[in-house]
Amino acid sequence: MTPVFDIAVAVARVAVFFAFVFGLVVIMTWVERKGAAYMQDRRGPNRARILGLTLGGVFHPLADALKFLFKEDFIPDGAHRLFYQLAPMFALAPAIMTMAVVPFGPPVTIAGKTIALQIADLNVGILYLFAVSGMAVYGVVLAGWSSNSKYPLLGGLRSSAQMISYEVSMGLSVMGIIMVFQSVRLSEIALGQGALLFGFLPKWGVFVQPLGFVLFLTALYAEANRTPFDLPEGESEIVAGYHLEYASFKFSMFMMAEYIHMVVGAAVVATMFFGGWQFPYLADKGFVLPGGFSVAVPAAAVLILRIGSFVGKTFFFCWLYVWIRWTIPRFRYDQVMRLGWKVMLPLSLLNIFVTGLVLLYIDKGGF
């Protein structure tokens, strides 16, 4: 009975989170196009219709998927056949693996067992995230190189340099969070953000680490190859960059990898800097407002509010990608490198230093 139950729980967790991320990926392709259109005073996709309904173009992702499935699977003449076919898998696999450590809800107790709403609560937590998302560069590089074409090669080169540069500041920018919450497990970081700061402010990462948040968000955009750091695929300079020579489902695998990175990145930002599944002022038994008020809420409602809060935050940060994309133009390459090494790296080191000083002061009895 017990092992069957455990396996069922494990499978269910994977299935639920997988469905959540992929559902959001599908929605994001629509949100991106529609959002872009409305920001640019256009109408956006509104043609695909089922039974005479267009519903603002929500059927377009379906139409896209069908189109990708039925297009010719094309391999260019001079491409290295094996590596060319491997590259999309190298891109997609790490993207899917990253979602394993994100907690999407508080631990729940079912049939006397405590179940963490997280696929795997690794004790290296964030480090696993960095390790796996660092693998994503291989897909891009391999695609760029194996296509045997100039623009993809340039895209691959740009991407590898950019990803290595920003991985450094990304890793250093979360050090502050790790120091404050004294754990690298995302579940414990999310748990720690339920406390209140000075008695009224939720102890969210963004409030204790504002600089860390800005640095992490910037590095995240660079890692996910999103505007303003989308130089690896800058279409006005190098056509489409690394996936220029790809068509049909291989191209859609790159596309999916990019969107999964976005979604998981958004979930990670929400978890580390915006309390994850924590709903402001909501404790296990109900709302506890500053000033001593408390409102009792049934446990099921608390759970739903918390998961809903995680989903809402994730969706907001997904939307932020789109919002930023249609607001800020692309950087020049030297600007990207200068920002990464000469601005973000010193700032993240400074952040660690200041955080350490403050923590030491608190430890000695300050505040």
Added chain:
Amino acid sequence: MELILFMLFGAIAVGGAIMVVTRRHPMASALYLILTLFAVAALFALRQAHFLAAIQVIVYAGAVVVLFIFVIMLVNVPENKLPMERVTGMRLLGVVAAGLLILESAVLARKFAMPAGSTADAGSVQAVGRALFTDYLLAFEITSVLLLSAVIGAIAMAKKKI
């Protein structure tokens, strides 16, 4: 279970390493190197050294091999111009010598046998961090200074005007 996993990842690591040496195409070698590094990381994780496993993947698979691939991409030798490597007497001798070295180290390792099944916590982030900043602080700082001087040296050599 642990033994089976150890055998599996050990076999992958050794097989990958052999492929790294024998593949003709440098890109294939680099990809097999990633496989080997991953298998070694898995072995670390089996020994409860989770931190080491994660760092292994981040630093070696995530950064060092990327630089290798960067160089392979930049040089980009066409496939028909790759140098042919022949099996020579010297290389066979090298294989024999390497085998002897592995045997010797295995014997040595048996002598200074590691504690069987270290505690679950010994390899965690906290434990490694504490060890680095207390017992091994001097070694840690000296390594940092060494790396710093290497970085400065690289910049000084690469750039004419700083």
Added chain:
Amino acid sequence: MTIGVKKVARPEKMSFGESLYLLEIMKGLAVTMGHFLHNIAHNKDIPTIEYPEVRRTMPARFRGCHRLMKRPDGSPRCVACYMCATACPAKCITIVAGESPDPAVEKYPVRFDIDMLRCVFCGQCVEACPCDAIRMDTGWHTPPEDTREKLIYMIDKLLEK
């Protein structure tokens, strides 16, 4: 008069707030969000014309697709004088003249092709024609076709309209 050059004023030096970028990014985000919300709230204000269903009304003096005029007896008015082909800047009119059976008319066009893919719709042919034999239609444009051949209009097609 030469084309005016518009000078965009750029600040010599960015202020501290600007050089942080964050505030400026926020301002930019506010602008895009403003457009987004405005377009959601006032969906009708979006200037996009949804083409197949809604069509832009053409200007009254728009001149598009060519047609050849006929005499009352049904023969083409064209006398194959080559004036239009000569005037055509795109050289898209091909005429082959033949002797007309009607003694009152000297020549008639055996072939009269207009390559609509080349035509620039300048209307010079209509201006040049001495017999008012070629005209351009108002109110609609050349319909698209799926092959190039269909867009080279032969005399039959030009006459039948």
